[in-house]
Amino acid sequence: MPAKLLEGKPQAERIREEIRKKAAGLPQRPVLASVQVGENAGAEAYAKSQKKTAEALGIEYRFHKLAPDTSEAALVEFIEKLNADKSVNGIIIQMPLPQHIDYKKISWFISPAKDAEGMHPANIGKILFGKANLLPCTAAAVMELLNLSCPDLYGKEVVVVGHSEIVGRPLALLLLERFATVTVCHIGTSKAGKLEEHVKTAEILIVAVGKAGLIKGSLIREGAIVIDVGINRVADKIVGDVEFEEASRRASWITPVPGGVGPLTVTMLMRNVVEAAALAAKG
Ligand code: NDP
Numbered sequence: 038m039p040a041k042l043l044e045g046k047p048q049a050e051r052i053r054e055e056i057r058k059k060a061a062g063l064p065q066r067p068v069l070a071s072v073q074v075g076e077n078a079g080a081e082a083y084a085k086s087q088k089k090t091a092e093a094l095g096i097e098y099r100f101h102k103l104a105p106d107t108s109e110a111a112l113v114e115f116i117e118k119l120n121a122d123k124s125v126n127g128i129i130i131q132m133p134l135p136q137h138i139d140y141k142k143i144s145w146f147i148s149p150a151k152d153a154e155g156m157h158p159a160n161i162g163k164i165l166f167g168k169a170n171l172l173p174c175t176a177a178a179v180m181e182l183l184n185l186s187c188p189d190l191y192g193k194e195v196v197v198v199g200h201s202e203i204v205g206r207p208l209a210l211l212l213l214e215r216f217a218t219v220t221v222c223h224i225g226t227s228k229a230g231k232l233e234e235h236v237k238t239a240e241i242l243i244v245a246v247g248k249a250g251l252i253k254g255s256l257i258r259e260g261a262i263v264i265d266v267g268i269n270r271v272a273d274k275i276v277g278d279v280e281f282e283e284a285s286r287r288a289s290w291i292t293p294v295p296g297g298v299g300p301l302t303v304t305m306l307m308r309n310v311v312e313a314a315a316l317a318a319k320g
Pocket residue numbers: 175198199200201202203204205222223224225226227232245246247248251266267268269298299300302
């Protein structure tokens with residue numbers, strides 16, 4: 038039987054309704070400050086779509102465009118102003134940044150309490166202790182898809198391919214918190230020729246690499262849940278990292294690309310902003 042489609046949109050709609058209600062119950066309208074440095078059409082389009090989503094949920098979106106030659110020191114100063122501004126609840130730095138700015142260095146200046154992307158070391162550290170309230174957006178989006186397809190992760194064999202700081206690593210921690218048995222594969226696994234043997238064992242396979250066709254459909258375990266985070270442009274089409282047709286003949290659930298994890302990621306960003314505002318309101 039072909040796999041059921043694990044689509045992000047219906048899940049996103051449900052969670053957006055919860056966010057809308059929570060935002061409406063706050064003493065002040067939550068505010069997301071978005072910072073772009075220089076001109077970039079892609080970043081601007083992404084910011085526009087964030088603004089639309091934010092406003093639909095009752096969140097004010099303040100877009101700040103800084104000059105392309107803004108120095109790291111000036112950007113830090115700007116972030117610190119936003120940190121000190123009590124009306125701002127969340128801060129996001131739009132990517133890409135000009136080459137002279139180191140994103141990681143800069144993003145660590147965002148107050149952990151206003152870390153809309155959930156990527157500050159203080160928030161990542163809280164995941165380790167099961168105390169996170171602002172989660173990395175893509176990892177949180179994957180967890181939402183698992184809540185639908187496999188709510189009980191206890192003892193499940195989960196294989197995560199990709200160990201980036203924004204997806205694979207935080208995801209592994211979130212899965213451990215739910216008592217899944219987690220194997221994390223990366224370039225070292227592939228170079229050792231062991232990727233296939235791990236993928237074959239996965240009851241739940243999550244792939245976040247960014248290489249079209251990396252995972253052959255024939256490797257998917259019968260009945261597995263497949264979550265493909267990858268986004269690749271191949272001959273004017275967007276595809277994931279997993280061979281979709283063959284994989285969907287074997288899996289029980291599979292995310293489409295596009296339409297799987299993507300629609301949930303921006304929703305998770307808004308959830309963090311409203312959560313940050315709720316925490317600030319509690320004092
Ligand atoms: P990174 O490039 O930061 O990480 C890719 C990871 O894959 C690294 O851990 C890398 O290991 C690993 N890797 C590379 N080649 C192989 C291989 N042959 N076998 C096994 N592992 C390999 O990417 P991101 O984590 O930022 O993103 C991954 C994908 O997810 C991209 O396609 C991106 O566009 C997409 N994405 C989608 C989102 C969504 O909302 N749908 C959000 C964020 C990302 P190493 O570092 O050791 O080389």
